[in-house]
Amino acid sequence: MAPPTPSARASLCLSLATVLFSLGAAREETCPAALPQRGAWMSVASYGGAGDGRTLNTAAFARVVARIERRSARGGALLYVPPGVWLTGPFNLTSHMTLFLARGAVIRATQDTSNWPLIDPLPSYGRGRELPGGRYMSLIHGNGLQDVFITGENGTIDGQGSVWWDMWKKRSLPFTRPHLLELISSTDVIVSNVVFQDSPFWNIHPVYCSNVVISNVTVLAPRDSPNTDGIDPDSSSNVCIEDSYISTGDDLISIKSGWDEYGIAFGRPSSGITIRRITGSGPFAGFAVGSETSGGVENVLVEHLTFFGMGVGIHIKTNSGRGGFIRNITVSEVTLNGARYGLRVAGDVGGHPDTSYNPNVLPVVDRVTIKNVWGQNIRQAGLIRGIRNSVFSHICLSNVKLYGDASVGPWKCRAVSGGALDVQPLPCEELTSTSGMSSCTS
Template sequence: MRRSFTLVNVLLLLALFGDAPWAIKCSLLCEQGNLAVIRPHSVTITEFGAVGDGVTLNTKAFQNAIFYLNSFADKGGAKLFVPTGRWLTGSFDLISHLTLWLDKDAVILGSTNSDDWPVIDPLPSYGRGRELPGRRHKSLIYGRNLTDVIITGDNGTIDGQGSIWWDWFRNQTLNYTRPHLVEFMNTTGVVISNLTFINSPFWTIHPVYCSQVIVQNVTILAPLDSPNTDGIDPDSSDDVCVEDCYVSTGDDIIAIKSGWDEYGMSYGRPSKNITIRRLVGQTTSAGIAIGSEMSGGVSEVHAENLRFYNSTTGIRIKTSPGRGGYVRNIYISNMSLTDVKTAISFTGRYGEHPDEYYDPTALPLIERITVEDVAGQNVKYAGLLEGIEGDTFLDICLLNINLSVTSKSPWNCSYIQGYSDTVSPEICEPLRERIFPDHYSDCYCLSHHLQSSSNQNRGGAWLSW
C-alpha cells in the first residue's frame, strides 16, 4: 500500500533533519575522545631531573622535557609521562603532537609563588585583563598556536593551589589578572580527559580561539566560596564537546564566552557548535552560563542530560547594553534540578564593562532559545527572564517543564517574547502563546522533541546514576 505524505509530514521531516549535518558532526567530534592516540616516542619527567616530593620546583624539568620532545613533533609526536608523586611547578608551555599523561597517583602542583606564573598580554577580544586593566598571569599549563594536543591519564590530578590567589583577590593586592589552570589559544585538536582538576586560581579550563576541543570524563573541584573558579569556559571557540564531567566550583560550571564589549565585537570570533552532555555539578552560580562576555556572538549550543543541585541557577544568559553580539540557536534539554534557587535566568542588565569606551547603544541580539524536558525539586523561582527595553529577547520557547517551586511568584518576565507548552507552574504572560501548532518553526531545534521518548529513556537512566 502506497503511503501518502501531506505537506505537514514533509515540513516535519525537514525540521527533523534540518540540523542533522551539525548534529552528526558534533557527535563524531565527541566520539573522537575515545580514540587512543599512540605516540611513538615517550619520556618520563624524572629523566629530566624532576623530583616528585611536593617541595622541589620542577618548572625547568617540564620545560626541558617538552623542548626535547619537540624534535619528535614531525615524527608521529611524543608523550610526556608524569608518574606517581607530587610535582611542584610553575607555568610551562605545551607543543603540538604531544600527550601529557598523568599516572593514577600523580599530582601536578602549581607553585604558590606568583613569580613562577609569568605575566603575558591580555586577550585581544578582552582588551585588558579580565579582573584588572593591563596584563594577566599565564596559566599553569599553556598552549598557543598548536595542533593535536592531549592532556589525559589514569585520573591523575592537576592542583592549582589557588587559595593564595583567592586571598590576594579578596584583599585586592593583585597586580595582574589571576591565571587559569589550563589555557589553549589558537589551537586546533585539543583533548582533555580522565583527570581531576582542583583549586584553580581563576577559571579552570579555558580554550580561547580554538577549534575541535574535547573535554571528556573530567572532575573539577574548588570550594563553593572560591571566587570565579569557573569549570570549563569555551571562549571564541568552535566545535567543542564537553561530556561526562562532574564539576563543583565557586562560579559557573560551564561559561560560554566570546569577548568583551568593543574588543569582542572588533575581534569578531564567535563561539559556535558546542555540545554539552551528561554533566553533573553544583555551584554558587550557574550550571550553564552564556556570557556575560559574548560580544563576538554565541550560537548552535546543544546541551542535554544535565543534573544540577545545591546551586544558584540552572541555565543563565548574561548580557547588557554595550555588549553587542548575539546569542541564538540554543537548545537545552533533559535537565534535572534539585535545591536550585532559579531554574532559568536571562538578564539584560549584567553591566560590567572593560572601560569607558564601550558603546551603550550596542545592543545584543538574543533569539531562538529552546529549553525543554526540565524537572526540578525545591526550586525557588522557575524563571527570571529579563530582556532589555527596546531590545526584546525573541522566540524563547519552553516545553515540558515541571518544577516544584517554593515562591509565590514563580516567574518574572519583562521585554521577552516567545511560546510554551506544558509548563508548570503556569508560565508568565509574554510566553503563554502555544508552540503547537502555529509556532513550531519559530522555536529552535524542536525536531528533537519528535524523538523525546527514546531520549528520555536514555537520559532517565543516566540521571539515576
C-alpha cells in the same frame, strides 16, 4: 627515573585504550575523538624532575617539552608524569604531544606568585579580565598548537589557588589571576580522565580553538572560591564537553566570546558546541552563556544535566554594550535539586572593561529553547528579562516543571516574545500567546 619500561609502556597502552573506549565506544552519542599514537615516550623524571612535593620542576617540564619539540618524532611524543607530587610553575605545551598523568600523579602549582610570568591580554578582552594590563600565564599553557592530548589515569592538576583567592578578597591582586589550563588558537585538542583542583581563576579555558573534546574530567574548588568557573569555551568552535563532574565556586560551564568593543572587533563567535551528561553543584550557574558574548554564541546543544545546590540552573546572560548575538541554543533533559532560580535569561548582567564601550550596541538573543526540565526545592521559577530596544525573541519553554517546599516564586518577564507549553508554575503572559507558540514550533 628512567623512561617507562616495556611492561610500563604496555600498561600505559592499556590505559590509552581504556580512554579510547570511554571516548568512542562506551556510548552511542559521544564526542568524536581520534587519539594519537605517539612515536616517543619521555618522563619528566628523566629530565631532572623530582616528585617529592618540594622540588620546583618548572625547568624540568620546560626541558622535556623542548625536547619533544626538537625531536619531531613521527606521531609526536608523550610526556609521562609518574606517581608523586610534582611542584611547578607555569609551563608551555607543544604540538603533537600527550601530557599523561599516571595514577597518583599530581602536578601542583607553586604558591610563589613571583614564579608566574605575565602575558598579554587576549585581544577579544583588551585587558585582563579582572584588572587592566596583562595577566598571569596559566599553569599549563599553549598557543597556536595542534594535536594536543591531556589525559591520564585520573591524576590531578592542583592549582593551590588559596593564595590567589586571598589576594582577590583583600583586593591586593596586581594583575588578573591565572587559569589552570589555557590553550589559545589551537586545534585538535583532547582533555580527558584528569582531575582539576583549586584553580586560581577559571579552570579550563580553550580560547580561539577548534575541534576540542573535554570528556570524563572532574573539576573541584571550594564553594566560596571566587571565579573558579569549571569549563569556559571562549570564541571556539566544534567543542564537545561530556561525562564530567564539576563542583566549583562559580559557573560550572560558561560559553563566552569576548568582551564589549574588543570582542566585537575580534569578531570570533563560539559555535557548534555540544554539552552532555554533566553533573555538579555550585553557587552560580550550572550551564551558562555569557556574560561576555560580544563575538556571538550560536548553535549550541546541551542535554542531560543534573545539578544540585545551584544558584541558577540555566543562565543566559548579556548586557547593553555587549553587541554580538546568542542564538540557536537548545537545552533539554535537565534535573535540578535546589536552586534560587530554575532559569534566567537576562540582558542586564556583567560589567564592562572600560568606559570606551558603546551602550547603544545591543545584543540579539533569538531562538532559545528550554525543554524537559524537572526541578525540586526551587525558590524562583525564572526570570526572562530582555532589553527594551532589543526584545529577546523565540524564547520557547516546553515541559518545564519546577517545584518548591512552598509555592515557587512566579516567572518574571519583560521585553521577551516566544511561547510556553506545559510549564509549571504558569508562565508569564508574554510567553502564552498563540502566535508565540506557533513561532516555537516553526
